[in-house]
Amino acid sequence: MKLPVLTLQPKAPKLKIGDTCPTLQPNVTESCILADPDGTQVGLFIKQLPDDLRNLVNIADHEVNSTRVPKTMMDRKRPLPPGPDGKRRYLVISQYSAILGSVPPKPHMRRAYGTRSSVHSSKTAGTFVKAMHKAGITAYQLVQELAPEVTQLHSSKVQARVPEKWRFAKHFSSTISNCNIAAPIHQDHANVKGAINIIITKRRNSTGGNLHVPDYDATFDQTDGSMLVYPAWRNCHGVTPIVPTHQGGYRNSHVWYALDSFASLG
Amino acid sequence: MIDYQIAIPSYKRPTRLITETLTTLKRTNADFSRVTVFVADSNEKHLYDTALQAIGLGVKVVISQPGLINSRIWYNLHYYKPGTRILNLDDDIAGLYVKDGNALQAYTGDLDRLVSKGFQVCQNTGARLWGINPVANGMFLKPTITVGLRYICGIFHGTFAGDPAMCGDDRPRQSSGEDFELTLRSFKRYKGVVRIDGYCPKTKYFAEGGIQAELGGKDKRAKDHEAQLQQIVNRFPSISKLYTKSGDVPNIKLKTITHGKLQWI
Numbered sequence: 052m053k054l055p056v057l058t059l060q061p062k063a064p065k066l067k068i069g070d071t072c073p074t075l076q077p078n079v080t081e082s083c084i085l086a087d088p089d090g091t092q093v094g095l096f097i098k099q100l101p102d103d104l105r106n107l108v109n110i111a112d113h114e115v116n117s118t119r120v121p122k123t124m125m126d127r128k129r130p131l132p133p134g135p136d137g138k139r140r141y142l143v144i145s146q147y148s149a150i151l152g153s154v155p156p157k158p159h160m161r162r163a164y165g166t167r168s169s170v171h172s173s174k175t176a177g178t179f180v181k182a183m184h185k186a187g188i189t190a191y192q193l194v195q196e197l198a199p200e201v202t203q204l205h206s207s208k209v210q211a212r213v214p215e216k217w218r219f220a221k222h223f224s225s226t227i228s229n230c231n232i233a234a235p236i237h238q239d240h241a242n243v244k245g246a247i248n249i250i251i252t253k254r255r256n257s258t259g260g261n262l263h264v265p266d267y268d269a270t271f272d273q274t275d276g277s278m279l280v281y282p283a284w285r286n287c288h289g290v291t292p293i294v295p296t297h298q299g300g301y302r303n304s305h306v307w308y309a310l311d312s313f314a315s316l317g
Numbered sequence: 318m319i320d321y322q323i324a325i326p327s328y329k330r331p332t333r334l335i336t337e338t339l340t341t342l343k344r345t346n347a348d349f350s351r352v353t354v355f356v357a358d359s360n361e362k363h364l365y366d367t368a369l370q371a372i373g374l375g376v377k378v379v380i381s382q383p384g385l386i387n388s389r390i391w392y393n394l395h396y397y398k399p400g401t402r403i404l405n406l407d408d409d410i411a412g413l414y415v416k417d418g419n420a421l422q423a424y425t426g427d428l429d430r431l432v433s434k435g436f437q438v439c440q441n442t443g444a445r446l447w448g449i450n451p452v453a454n455g456m457f458l459k460p461t462i463t464v465g466l467r468y469i470c471g472i473f474h475g476t477f478a479g480d481p482a483m484c485g486d487d488r489p490r491q492s493s494g495e496d497f498e499l500t501l502r503s504f505k506r507y508k509g510v511v512r513i514d515g516y517c518p519k520t521k522y523f524a525e526g527g528i529q530a531e532l533g534g535k536d537k538r539a540k541d542h543e544a545q546l547q548q549i550v551n552r553f554p555s556i557s558k559l560y561t562k563s564g565d566v567p568n569i570k571l572k573t574i575t576h577g578k579l580q581w582i
Contacts, residue, residue: 103367109332110368117336178335178372185371 054197057083059093064265064287069131070236072289077261077272084198085281092200094247095280096271097193104193105276107186112253112303114179115149115228121173122149122230142179144253147230147301149176151183152219155241155312165217165316168225183228187220190249201247201280208245210307217313222244223249225311230303236289239308246309248283252276256300273304283308319433321475323347326355326381331368334408335412337520339374341410345428349374353396355381355388385471385492390484394419399479403434407472410517413488416458416582424516430514434581435475438511440463442577445482446503447511448474449518459514460582466504466556466574467512471496472520482506493538493545497569501553508576515582543567 057079066072085094100108114120131140151167170176195202204223213224220226224243239248252273254260262279263270266286271279281288293302319459323342327334334354342352354369354376356362365378366447381388389405397403413428414421424431433445448469450458474496476483482503489498503510546567557571 102364105367106364107332107371110335110372113332113336119340178340180334181372182368185367189367 052197053089054082054084054095054097056086056090056092057096058086058088058090059267059269060088061266062268065146065268066236066263066265066287066289068238068287070235070289072233072263072291074259075263075270075291076259077270080272087238091286092198093282094201095194095198095278097278098274099163099198100251100276100278104186104189104278105185106191107182108251108253109314111182111186111228111305114176114182115230115303115305116301119173119175120179121170121176122150128280147232149179149228150225151180151227152223152225153217153310153313154225155310156316157162160178165313183191183226183305185258186251186305187223187226187249190251190278190307191220191222193278194247194249198280199314204245205309208243210310212243212246212314214313214316217316220307222309223307224313226305226307228303228305231293231301233290234286235295236265238285238287241310241312242284243309243311244284246284247280247281249307250279250281251305252279252302253257253305254300254302256297257293257302258293259291260302260304261291262288263291264288268301273302318429319402319436321351321404321432321436322397323352323406324355324389324391324392324397324406325352325406325408326385327365327408328357328383328385329361330408331365332582334365335368335372338406338408338410339372339376341413342428343374344423344425345413345431347428349376353377353379353392355379355392357381357383357388358418360517384490386490386495389495390488390490393476393478393480393484397478401478402475403478404432404473404475405471407518407520409520410472410518411521413473414453414517414519416455416460418455420455421453421458421517427472431513432475434462434513435513437476438464438579439477442509442511443507444508444509444511445477445480446474446499447513449513449516451517453517453519458517460580461514462579462581463512463514463575464509464578466500466512466571466575467570468569469496469500469503469510469512470518471499472518474499489548491541491545491548493542494549494569497546497549497557497571500564500571501549501557504556504574505553509574539566 082098134140254275261273381391411426415424451470562568
């Protein structure tokens, strides 16, 4: 399969980090390879996954929606300018999620060492862990086939920055499965520079929830079973509001990424 | 403990198979070396293999024939040795429940206990078909095992490989209502079927995939279902009759015949 190339043209961003992403109509709606103006491949968008990968993601998605997978409420905090009273303020975004793979040290939480996600030790989450692991490997192979330049850079950077024992799904350090989260504009500064994120979307009876990259004014049509491969460390990005159209409507994203915090842990 | 095999015909639903039936089997401590999944063709086998290998349960995937009934007949005749005890399961059993007063409780005991009892009662009574209650409602479950004529739902039932009631040449090859056909044929042939009344499966009847996919969609399945049920009733007029249940879904009511009851749950 050969995909058309979409050259990303830089635009003056209308949104900045911390802004809530407004409702935007997707303008990248077909499968394509994403490239810089100089022709360098930087990512990939696939509208429909091949059957084998789709099955694995369906299994993972079904499991994360069940009670078998322990999920956590995660708060993402970003400092904001001090308020009128001079007190520190933070932008706090709460999201339901399940993390797999490696978790970096968090000294502020009295954990000065890296560890594996506690989901791995849950007896009932085995199917989810295995499905995510295999799906990560299969998705990476697909990217390798369609956009080899992207995986070459990713592979060299991950090999340099993520020791083998901290890896998950061979080419990443961790994954996160987000349930119904429309994240405001942010940038993944903690990721390995040069590495990609693989984002697979699962949804039912919902609209919105599409990834928007203000630097290129690009909004991807993240339909059910679509895959976006993007260097999330490079540009800020956010998710448009998720609107369930029927009761129980949802939009989940399963993201594989490589964190940079493990290089010094050996 | 009685030796048996677990056969699961599946069509275009590897996700359901893994997240529902295999998860249910895992919860009931099933021995996965007994489990074989029967698929329609090599393309399906590749998809099921990929998904099952990722989960790593050691389940075999075997190509049989397209169509639920064809698949069931195929593995009865060509895969298992004649007389092998087979637990036939659907691929979308989300849970197994047991009567708890007027309510239901998830069954967390061993599958072996339930299956052994089913086959044991069959052997003691001369029946060749056993099953569990199809109704997921504690009010209608009973702490008994009935021998006689009761509907044995195709979702979860035990048979013996090569049984002519299951795979005789005179058996119509229609997937719709195949469990009614099997129940009635087995009753006619062996004068009784065995139903464990205190247990039921949790599933979604007329779900996407499965027979619906085999017949080409919801509307086609509904039409086919009604036509097939009518034919079954025509073949067994004295012990079955057609009626329409809520939601305008045609169904068959079997004549209640009870030869004996045993208290067991």
